[in-house]
Structure formats: structure tokens, C-alpha cells
Amino acid sequence: MSPKITATLFALLAASPLAAAQVAVKAETIHTVSGPVINDGVVVVTDGKIAAVGPAAEVSIPAGHEILEAKVLVPGFVDVRATVGLTGIYNGDDQAHDQDMLERSAPIQPGLRAIDAYNPREELLEYIRSFGVTTIHTGHAPGPLVSGQTMIAKTRTTTLADAVVKPFFGVAATLSPKAQSGSGAPGTRGKTYAMLREALIGAEAYKAKLESYDGEGAPPARDLAKEALVAVLNGEAPLIVTANQAQDIASALRLQEEFSVKVWLDMAAEVYTLMDEVKAAGSPVLIHPTTYRAYSETKNLSFTTAAKLAEAGVPFAIQTGYEAYVPKVRVLVFEAAIAAAHGLGFERTLESITLSPAKLLGIADRVGSIEVGKDGDLALFNGDPFEYTTHCTGVVIEGEVASRAVR
Amino acid sequence: MSHSRLSMPRALFAVAAALLSLSPLVEAQTTAITGGTLLPIDGPAIEGGVMLVEGGKIKAIGAADAVKVPAGAAVVDATGKVVMPGLVDTHSHIGGIGAADSSGPLQPGVRVYDSINVRSSGFRRALAGGLTSLNIMPGSGHLSSGQTVYVKLRYGDSTPRTIDAITYRFPDGAPMGGLKMANGTNSIRNEGKGGFPGTRGKSAFLVRSLFIQAQEYRGKIERAVDEDGNPDESKLPDRNLHLETLLEVLDGKRIVHHHTHRHDDILTVLRLAEEFGFRVVLHHVSEGWRVADEIAAAKVPCSAILVDSPGGKLEALNLVMECGGILEKAGVRTAFHTDDWITDSRLFFRSAALAVRAGMTRQGALESLTLAGAEMMDLQDRVGSLTPGKDADFIILSGDPLSVYTRVEQTWVEGEKVFDLSDPKDQLYAEGGYGAGEEISPYFCCYDHLMKKEAN
Numbered sequence: 001m002s003p004k005i006t007a008t009l010f011a012l013l014a015a016s017p018l019a020a021a022q023v024a025v026k027a028e029t030i031h032t033v034s035g036p037v038i039n040d041g042v043v044v045v046t047d048g049k050i051a052a053v054g055p056a057a058e059v060s061i062p063a064g065h066e067i068l069e070a071k072v073l074v075p076g077f078v079d080v081r082a083t084v085g086l087t088g089i090y091n092g093d094d095q096a097h098d099q100d101m102l103e104r105s106a107p108i109q110p111g112l113r114a115i116d117a118y119n120p121r122e123e124l125l126e127y128i129r130s131f132g133v134t135t136i137h138t139g140h141a142p143g144p145l146v147s148g149q150t151m152i153a154k155t156r157t158t159t160l161a162d163a164v165v166k167p168f169f170g171v172a173a174t175l176s177p178k179a180q181s182g183s184g185a186p187g188t189r190g191k192t193y194a195m196l197r198e199a200l201i202g203a204e205a206y207k208a209k210l211e212s213y214d215g216e217g218a219p220p221a222r223d224l225a226k227e228a229l230v231a232v233l234n235g236e237a238p239l240i241v242t243a244n245q246a247q248d249i250a251s252a253l254r255l256q257e258e259f260s261v262k263v264w265l266d267m268a269a270e271v272y273t274l275m276d277e278v279k280a281a282g283s284p285v286l287i288h289p290t291t292y293r294a295y296s297e298t299k300n301l302s303f304t305t306a307a308k309l310a311e312a313g314v315p316f317a318i319q320t321g322y323e324a325y326v327p328k329v330r331v332l333v334f335e336a337a338i339a340a341a342h343g344l345g346f347e348r349t350l351e352s353i354t355l356s357p358a359k360l361l362g363i364a365d366r367v368g369s370i371e372v373g374k375d376g377d378l379a380l381f382n383g384d385p386f387e388y389t390t391h392c393t394g395v396v397i398e399g400e401v402a403s404r405a406v407r
Numbered sequence: 408m409s410h411s412r413l414s415m416p417r418a419l420f421a422v423a424a425a426l427l428s429l430s431p432l433v434e435a436q437t438t439a440i441t442g443g444t445l446l447p448i449d450g451p452a453i454e455g456g457v458m459l460v461e462g463g464k465i466k467a468i469g470a471a472d473a474v475k476v477p478a479g480a481a482v483v484d485a486t487g488k489v490v491m492p493g494l495v496d497t498h499s500h501i502g503g504i505g506a507a508d509s510s511g512p513l514q515p516g517v518r519v520y521d522s523i524n525v526r527s528s529g530f531r532r533a534l535a536g537g538l539t540s541l542n543i544m545p546g547s548g549h550l551s552s553g554q555t556v557y558v559k560l561r562y563g564d565s566t567p568r569t570i571d572a573i574t575y576r577f578p579d580g581a582p583m584g585g586l587k588m589a590n591g592t593n594s595i596r597n598e599g600k601g602g603f604p605g606t607r608g609k610s611a612f613l614v615r616s617l618f619i620q621a622q623e624y625r626g627k628i629e630r631a632v633d634e635d636g637n638p639d640e641s642k643l644p645d646r647n648l649h650l651e652t653l654l655e656v657l658d659g660k661r662i663v664h665h666h667t668h669r670h671d672d673i674l675t676v677l678r679l680a681e682e683f684g685f686r687v688v689l690h691h692v693s694e695g696w697r698v699a700d701e702i703a704a705a706k707v708p709c710s711a712i713l714v715d716s717p718g719g720k721l722e723a724l725n726l727v728m729e730c731g732g733i734l735e736k737a738g739v740r741t742a743f744h745t746d747d748w749i750t751d752s753r754l755f756f757r758s759a760a761l762a763v764r765a766g767m768t769r770q771g772a773l774e775s776l777t778l779a780g781a782e783m784m785d786l787q788d789r790v791g792s793l794t795p796g797k798d799a800d801f802i803i804l805s806g807d808p809l810s811v812y813t814r815v816e817q818t819w820v821e822g823e824k825v826f827d828l829s830d831p832k833d834q835l836y837a838e839g840g841y842g843a844g845e846e847i848s849p850y851f852c853c854y855d856h857l858m859k860k861e862a863n
Binding site for chain 1: 528532714715716717718719720721723724748749750751754757760761763764809810811812814838839840841842843844845
């Protein structure tokens, strides 16, 4: 291919996501999530935003809109915790090629930004998008004591700037035996906790130094790691703590008490043993993938935990998390389906992968439900989205038809 | 083979097997499963049918007006439910297993049978998923990691005390199983050190060399036997457990269960199987869809894995959910497997259902979990369909087997109920929860009366 043709091709590719943006979807059933179900309805997306939603008889489709049809229409799914984009499909012997979610050179590295590793053209993004995921909270993986930062993005194949919703959202930490590997890592649970406290106490001192600087003389030297933890101390970023066993979950809650930081519980396989404590602490739970492997620290996980969280009134959302091996990425709607079939039921399950995560992530003004003014992010299905044998037949992100595959 | 040194341990196994067969569940009592939709697998669905079970076997199956429930039969009302054969998993790693170690790439004589913990909670989870017969295999980090073992999950009120209680037997009494082999990247390791291959070419070379050694070993044994079949002890070669295992493979008694992902690796397996004439089942076959016609022409069956996404390892980059349907269409006998812990035994139906989503037929999918797998383990005369004379291994489901909302409500093995979702102890394994991941504690099965005595 000549350089000229290649250049033209790139120009076309770059232009395509911004182009379309005028789409209407006719559906037999629309689950808006925020309001009642609409039968025989229409959603109109104009210039990337939802312009109209309602019964077909009441909503007219403006000229120039591509019309799609679906049996069932739902909001694009929001994955509340993933690593895809930093995690890539290859996972070959050369881990450096596309496995940027784990940095083992030191145990505490909150200064690592997710945006510096996120690959918006990662194949796995296209894959999860074709099953309805339009927004992901992604970033550094569980493992090291403090592994790095997280971010929020749309799953579009585009530039980083066009994909990003929030470039810095939270800081990922791990309280479990998984933190006990890598250079300088702690060797016990007690030491793990002590090192995390030391890091937060160090950040408190740095914060005090920043706040007491009166403009006279040289300002305190910048410290990228401590800056991220100061954001946590200020409540601007949650500390997303991966903890599975009961004692580790309790430890995570103690951090919140000591440092008044926002602790979010990640994975939380045995959270059902501490439901009252979690509720009292007000910590949301990013519950593990329902079909996560039951072994080692997750050996007591349950298919019913999502339902129990819902019963207890604990804010939660279902995640796909991090996979080291195969499958390299999990499919959010499949994980939700098992929860739906184990006590959570259709409506609450749909909410747990749309509006609930959008609220937790502070982006419910843009995504999570089908409402006028929100982003035109939609997932089309030819039946119950949770049923094994129905298909996702199309995906729209900000008015762009981002997938036409039948999955 | 008339090799006295080989047949001696077999005789011991035969005695052990005979003793074991005296103990179980032989009951004159008839159980009748009535009212449900019966899916026999080897025939059309029977609405509101009747299945009679006696002495651990299926005695009769048919429409309600064709099969009479005898007086005194214990009736299990399955109205509104679906009844089908217990599931057959051709590839599982449950039981805390381990066979070949890191000392070399080819260790066919090592038996996974000698490593299984029958108290592992994995067995209870498998029952909760409706699995009743399994091929427990060692791993794929070797060209051959050893012998596999076929087990039947005889887990009633009491947990089996030893592996022998759940082991299928060859007619000679030896534990029944296949031989695990692998090619591709998992068995290429240690940078070619310690005898392990560093390339695909070396992998095939090592396998061919050992099979040729086995052929020569057989020649030596044959030459040591006179015209009347009596061996000359002085001429017999020393016993070699690895080569003895390969002789069983060459004789067709032991099926090779071959891990293989990439299209070219799949064809390598077919080439070696043709060269040495061994029976083989291709396992995983991530790229089987690329060589479906070649697999069909070789008349070799496939046991496929279905995971949620491609990637995670280079040779699974092109894994697609469509694979099962493409193989089926090409005429390849196709099963699925859990590869537990790669996928959970409780989610075995999910593999077949997602394959239907991606183009497989419903009948093909149901066979892929039952009869097709049984054929791949030479167990089709005993399990895999609801057929009179076969073992009474069956499951009762709340609805359509391919729906995510359906639950396995009961699992029966040889006419005995071994899982009941309405029993909280079984529910724990079905759904998970605190304690579900523990080994089955002695209190659970058989020692609680002793412990109480001690406490007093």
C-alpha cells in the first residue's frame, strides 16, 4: 500500500467515529432503567445525545437518521471494574507487549496513570463492545499493594482523547496474599497493612506540607505518588481495595475509619459474612465476576452474593475484573446473567450493569439509562439479554453504530 | 497380551474390583421417574414419560401409556421438569491432581489415579452441575503428563473413602482411563532444557521416538514368547511402565486425549495418529474450525473448550464460539469439556448453550454433553443416554437445559440420588458460600459419631 493511500485510509478511519451520530432505534421493548419499560418504542439519537424516547406512535424520527431495529433495547452497559485496554489479547512470552496492568517493580506505585497505558485500539475492547459494553472503568489490576490509577473510557476505537470520560478516577490497592509478590513486597498480611498505613501517613504529611505552603520560598517538591494519595485523602478519588476473604474485607473497612478515605470494596468474595459492617461503612461493592474461579482466596465465593447485596441495600455493581490467563477478558452480560438466575432477577441485574455503576462512577449524567440528554449509548438484543442463546445484534456509542456484529 | 509379568497386577485389580462390586446399591426396589419431559438423547423427547430404574440400571423408558409403573415402586414426580442423562465431562482437573513432574517431557506411565483426593469439594460441585462421569486428566505442560482416569461420581450420603470407589475399570480390573498428551506452547518450555522440547519440530520428534521405542519393546516381548504363548523369562525385556502404557495405546485399549489448539498442531496430532495407528480425541481445538474438513476426513472426534473470549495465550487467539457448530456441520463428532478449573463444572451447560448461540444445533449440543463424551471414553454402552440396560445416571432440571435460568435440581448415579438442590448441604456446593471451597470435612460424611464420642 502506498504511503498516500495509507494516509487517506487513516484520515477516513479517524473521521468515521465523529461522522454518523444520527441514529434511531425502533424496539419491541425498551428498558430505559430509569423509567418504565416502553413497548413498541423508539429512541432517537442526534449529534451523539439521546434526543427523544417514547412509544413509536408519539416519537417521530427526524430525516437523516439511520434506523436500526431490535427486539430488546437497553442502555449500553457500564463495566464498573476492568483492566482491558491496559490488558491486551496476546499475553505472550513478551508480557511487555500488551500486559500493562501489573507493574511489579515496587509494591506501592500510586503515581502510575492508566491513561499512559490505555490502548483504545485493543482488540479485546472491540470484543466486549460487541456484547454491549459501552463504558468501562479500567486501569491497573489487583495484585501489588498499590498498583496504580484507574480511569473511565468509552469502548470506542478512537484516540485516547475521544475515548476518555475521566482520565483519573481511583487508586487500586490490594489487601490479600496476592500483594505478597514482586520486588520489595510485604511477606504477611500484617506487614501488608502496615506498609499501606505508612504510605497514607506519608501522604498526610505531604498534604500538610502542601497546605501550609504560603507562597514564600520554594514550593514543596512534587511527588507524583503522593499526589495521587492526596487525591484519595481529599476524597477526590476512591481507594479501590481488592479484598476477598473476610479478614481482608474487615481490614479494608478499618482503613476508612483511620484515614477517612472513600474505601470501595473490589471483588469481595466473602462480603456476605460482613454485610452489616459494609452497609454501616457505606462502602460500595464492585462484586466479583459471578463465574470467577472458586479457588484459593475466592474459594467461598457464591453465585448469590449480588442478590444478597441487593437485599441488604448495599450499593453494588457487577464487574468483569482482571484475568491473568484464559479467558483474557470476561463478558459483562454473561456475568450478570448468572446473578440474574441466582436471585437478583431481571430488573435489578440490568440496573447493576447500567445505572448503578454509572452512579457509583459519578457519570450518571451521561450514561446508565435511556433518557433524553444522555449520551446515545445503546445495546440491541434479539431477546432477553441474559439468556444464553439470544444475541447482541448491535451497539451504539454516542450515536455511532460501534458494532453490527451478531454475537 | 500373554505377558505374565504384565498380567499379575491386573489380577490383583480384578480381585479388588470384584470385592467392590459386592458392596454398592444393589436394590430390588424399582424407582419410577414420572411426569417429566424425558430427553433420552438417543431418541426423541418424551413428554410426560416414564422411566423405570432397578438395580442401578435403566429398566424401561417410554410414554406413560407404554411403560407401566409397577406396584410398590418408589415414584419420583418430575412433572414440569426435564430429565436427561447425567453429563459426561471428557476433560476435568478436579480432585487436587498431579501426575508427571518436571523431570521430563514424556511420562506416560505416571497415573493421575494415584493422586486424587476424593474429599475435594470439586466433586460435590461437579454433581451440582449435573456431571456424573468424568475423565480426570493431568495437565498440558508435558508432551505426555501421564494416564488419565475415568470416574463415576458415586457420592451419596457418604463420601467415597478412596479413589477405587469411583473408578471405572477395564475388563481386566485395571483403572480405566486414557493417555494425556499435548502439543503446542504449553509443553514447549524450560527453553529446551531438562529434556523438554524448545520447538514444535522437536516436540513431534520426541513423541515419534518414544512410540518407535514402544514398537521395538513390543517386538522384544513377542520374540520372547514361543508358539504356545509361553514367555521365556530370560528373554523378556525389563518392565517399563512408560512403554507398557504406550503398548496399551498402540493396542487401542487406551485412547489418547490430546491437548491441541492451533490448526497446524491439530494436523500434527492427526499425522502422528495415522503413523502409529493410535486412537485419539482432540481436546480444546481452539482453531478446529480452520481444519474441520481434515478432522472429519480423519474420523477423529473433538472435545472442544468454550471460554468467554479469545486470547490469554497466543495459541488461543483465534478461539471462537462458532467452533462447535462448524465442527458439527463438517461431520465431526463433537463434545465439550469443562477443563475445570478453566471453566467451572457447575457451568457445563453454559458451554453447550453458548455454542448453540453461535450456530450449533440443540440436539448436537445436548449430545455434546452426554453421549458424544461417553463415546470418547469407550463408555457409550454404560452411560450417555437414557437407554434400557445403561447405568441409571440421570439429572432432573427445572426447565430447558440450554436456559441460563434453569437449575439442576437432582443428580442420580446408578439409581441413587447423589445431589438434591433442596438439601442445604448440597445447595452450598451448587451456589457457593462460606465453606463451599473447603475439602469435605470428616464431619460431613462418616466420622461425626466418633467425634461426638470423643467429645463426651
